[in-house]
Amino acid sequence: MTGLGEPRAPSAWRRWAPWVVGIAMLIGLVVVVDLDEVIDAMRSADLARYAPLAVGFILIWFLVETHNLGSLLKRFGHQRPLSELAAVRAYTYLLMVLNYNLGVGGIALYLRSTVGIPMVEASSLMLFYMYAEVASLAAMSVLGAVILPGEPHVGTIALIAGGFLIGSTALIGAYRTLGDRLPRRLGRLSLLASFREASPSTFLTIVVGRGVYFLAFIAFFYLALPAFSVEVPFMALLVLVPTIFFIGNLPVSAAGLGTMQAAMLFFFRSYGSQGDIAAFSIAYSGTLIILRLPLGLVAAWRHAGLVFGPRTAFAQPPVDLGSSFHEEDPDPHELADSEFATHDVTR
Numbered sequence: 001m002t003g004l005g006e007p008r009a010p011s012a013w014r015r016w017a018p019w020v021v022g023i024a025m026l027i028g029l030v031v032v033v034d035l036d037e038v039i040d041a042m043r044s045a046d047l048a049r050y051a052p053l054a055v056g057f058i059l060i061w062f063l064v065e066t067h068n069l070g071s072l073l074k075r076f077g078h079q080r081p082l083s084e085l086a087a088v089r090a091y092t093y094l095l096m097v098l099n100y101n102l103g104v105g106g107i108a109l110y111l112r113s114t115v116g117i118p119m120v121e122a123s124s125l126m127l128f129y130m131y132a133e134v135a136s137l138a139a140m141s142v143l144g145a146v147i148l149p150g151e152p153h154v155g156t157i158a159l160i161a162g163g164f165l166i167g168s169t170a171l172i173g174a175y176r177t178l179g180d181r182l183p184r185r186l187g188r189l190s191l192l193a194s195f196r197e198a199s200p201s202t203f204l205t206i207v208v209g210r211g212v213y214f215l216a217f218i219a220f221f222y223l224a225l226p227a228f229s230v231e232v233p234f235m236a237l238l239v240l241v242p243t244i245f246f247i248g249n250l251p252v253s254a255a256g257l258g259t260m261q262a263a264m265l266f267f268f269r270s271y272g273s274q275g276d277i278a279a280f281s282i283a284y285s286g287t288l289i290i291l292r293l294p295l296g297l298v299a300a301w302r303h304a305g306l307v308f309g310p311r312t313a314f315a316q317p318p319v320d321l322g323s324s325f326h327e328e329d330p331d332p333h334e335l336a337d338s339e340f341a342t343h344d345v346t347r
Helices: 012-032 035-044 047-075 082-096 100-115 119-147 154-181 190-197 200-228 234-248 259-267 274-302 332-337
Strands: none
Touching: 012 259, 035 274, 047 082, 047 100, 047 119, 047 200, 047 274, 082 100, 082 274, 100 119, 119 154, 119 190, 119 200, 119 234, 154 190, 154 234, 200 234, 200 274, 234 259, 259 274
């Protein structure tokens, strides 16, 4: 077991297992979907329409997510230059090729090594960020269900999403209200400190920011799916795409390979043939990997030490806007009990 300050390098099987799982799932889908049909769909796709959309939206997603990350740090008293955050986000694209959550872990390591935030606080910020993502996706599902109640699976998805929003809001509210009355180990848990420190406006700002990010993905799906002869109404995408993202981000395969394709085949089956949907899903996953890699490689080449290495020219003292994270050191027994002390944070 390693300490918080020295995360273990993932073993060879952990590095390659997501790729093995993803490729195995793709092979399984080929058995279900006729391979010739997928190849024909690829050949007949309007790539002259798809390619510019893919390149343009890769840049839009990158810029919006950089802004989201900047908003998060500014709200918690650690304002950083956007150019620095852009380099970090591009660098972590290399980690996201293996798994989305690995990229989030890379940001936490950057916060520790360059910004100087203790790992438990950095992990708390990333936990808050990931919650904001889930909350924004759930809100979109509920909104789509209200506007378009007749679409297949909309009711079930909206019920689950709405239950998550209500339940999580109640739990966070109770924790913020009753934290001082809870046993110290739970009431002052450092990993949840960001949920206590955040003001309502901070919650709203980060959730809306992540919502804008995911709306850009929905816009891409709406514009790009017709290039593969798949027509899905925008409001249906508002409900279905968040669910597809939930499934695609499960930590079982590299870059959502296999899981993303299976989810699209299931949820889009009413709007196109299996071959067309499979062709789009493969093109989409390939687009994310191929077009993000240059951004990640350039960032790794120019700012190799920003995430994992020593302090770089970017490193500056964080701007303290009064976050009470710094008011007291975390209880060492509390750190020892946290999952981040016994597991690889980049998993």
